[in-house]
Amino acid sequence: MTIKNQSISKRFEAWVIRLINKPRNHLYTYILFATIIAGILSIATWLILNNASNMLYLRNYGKRAEAISREITTMVESKNLTYYQAIETIDLTQYYEENIRLVSNNGEKHSNDNKRMNFHSNDILYMFPINYSDSSGQILIRPMLRMLVPQYYEFIIVLISAFIFMLTLFLFIRKSIRYIEEIDRSIDIIAGGKLEYEIPIRGNNELSRLAANINEMSNSLKERMDIEKESDIKQRQLITDISHDLRTPLTALIGYLDLLENHIYENQEEADDFIHCASQKCFKLQTLIEELFTYNKLINKDIPISIEKDDIIEIVKEFISEQGLKINLESKERKAIISIDRNLINRIFDNLFDNIRKYGIRSEDATIYIKKIDHKVIIIVENSTDQDLSNKVDNIFERMYVGNESRTDNSSGLGLSIVAECVNLMNGLISAKFQKPRLQIIMEFNEG
Structure with missing residues (x-):
């Protein structure tokens, strides 16, 4: 075995091992198996139909062979031809749908097609005796089926075989096709906004894993949208609460400043109290704003960490x-x-x-x-x-x-x-x- 052949053999062996080791629920393996079965059935159909068509024509071919034999025998006997005279006189090429051989008992033979001189053991032969003027012999007739059977018959057989192949393959993979259609419809439903919808999981192959991944993705998307929705609600509530918290000390601060601006106080001690309260409200606002700023930096991860x-x-x-x-x-x-x-x-x-x-x-x-x-x-x-x-x-x-x-x-x-x-x-x-x-x-x- 050459190095090239060894390399091909090793690659083929590795491919077979990978195929065997693949899980039986693997979609690729299943489709490959379905294709092989469909191919076998298609070839078997072609062989059966081809053989049937040949047998159909051969059933009535015996009469034609007898007619050809009588025609040749009549020519030989009527003209009292020797074997060599017969092969010189009779034009066997006119019988283009058959391979005809004239044989002498002396071991000599002549055919209408030198390329087809050798008959095989599995050939269909019709043998008829013939008497030449100088010896006896046989007429061997082998029908040429490709010339006898019409070409449109072969075309029809090929079409039927192809149909059997496609039908078998379809019957094997129709469940997968239906599941793909179901996944497609489910994706349309999910894309329409029904994120809670889940694709049914059928089997354990690439399609079922695809469906599971789509379900997981839609669930994750739904959870994220729910979180974003909840976050949006909380954000609005935060703005409302912060607005309230800012308004309360700010209103008090404005009130104290208004009293001070309009000198609405009885003495300097009361004015100092107003100033102190206003200062406390300012510190309150400062603390609130600083904590809000810190919190936003934390949730946005906009803060250096060491x-x-x-x-x-x-x-x-x-x-x-x-x-x-x-x-x-x-x-x-x-x-x-x-x-x-x-x-x-x-x-x-x-x-x-x-x-x-x-x-x-x-x-x-x-x-x-x-x-x-x-x-x-x-x-x-x-x-x-x-x-x-x-x-x-x-x-x-x-x-x-x-x-x-x-x-x-x-x-x-x-x-x-x-x-x-x-x-x-x-x-x-x-x-x-x-x-x-x-x-x-x-x-x-x-x-x-």
Whole structure:
């Protein structure tokens, strides 16, 4: 075997192995199998019909062969021709639909077509005896079927075979075609806006996986649109709440300034009180605007982040000391290393402690727990509150939560929302638990 043949053999063997190893529910394998079966049936149909047409013509061909034999025999006997005279006198080429051979018992033979001198064992032959004046012999007649059978018969047989091929292939793949049509109709439904519609999953091949992927895509798109819709509603609510929060201190500020401008006060002490109140309202507006600006930067990820490994226990100790807070820190760990941004973590504790000062019963009652569980560092900020948050704890990190529920003049309602966004930016998790009167803010970070 040559190198080229070996290469072809190896490629064919590799192709067969890949074909065998393909899953039986593979669409490619199924279509290939259907094509092979359709081809086999088509070829079988062609062979059967071709053989039937040949047999149909051969059934009545014996009479024609006898007539040709009688005609040749009559010519030989009437003219008393020898074998050589017969082959010189009789024009066998006039019988163009047959291959005729004159044979002498002396072993000599003559044909009307030298190219067809050799007969084969599977040829159909008609043998008739003949007597020459000098010897005896046979007339061998082999019908030429391609000359006997009309060409339009062959054309019809080819058409029927092709029809059998197409019909068989269609019967095999009609379920797949119907499923493709069903997927197409389903896509039109989904494209029409019914994103909740799901394409039925049938079988386990490329088409079923395509349907599953389309369902997943439409579900993801629906979820995204629902999130965007919810976000839009919350954004409008945020604008409404912020407008209310800005209007309240701004109205008070305008009122105080109007009193001062028109000198509507009894003495300088009262005027100083008005100036102080106006100043407080300005600070309130400044705080609200700064927190809103910070929150928008966080949710838009428009803030520089520098993640570094640090010891959260030391950070909390430093923060408590710098703020002068009386808050308990409990941890059995000597160190708890997590990957954080120092500015963000400071912002988190600043907002949490500010929240404790505003809503806690007393700051001394607050406790921070730090522990390690399964390569996670858990930070729990716990304090007592006089508010009943039993049914509201799930909403505590929503924007303007305080503004929606129990807004005070000292809160923007964005504090815990900012905390949640900061935790998310550092790939952490945050949650809240409430068991009256204790509120827990729980943060979880990967250790190391």
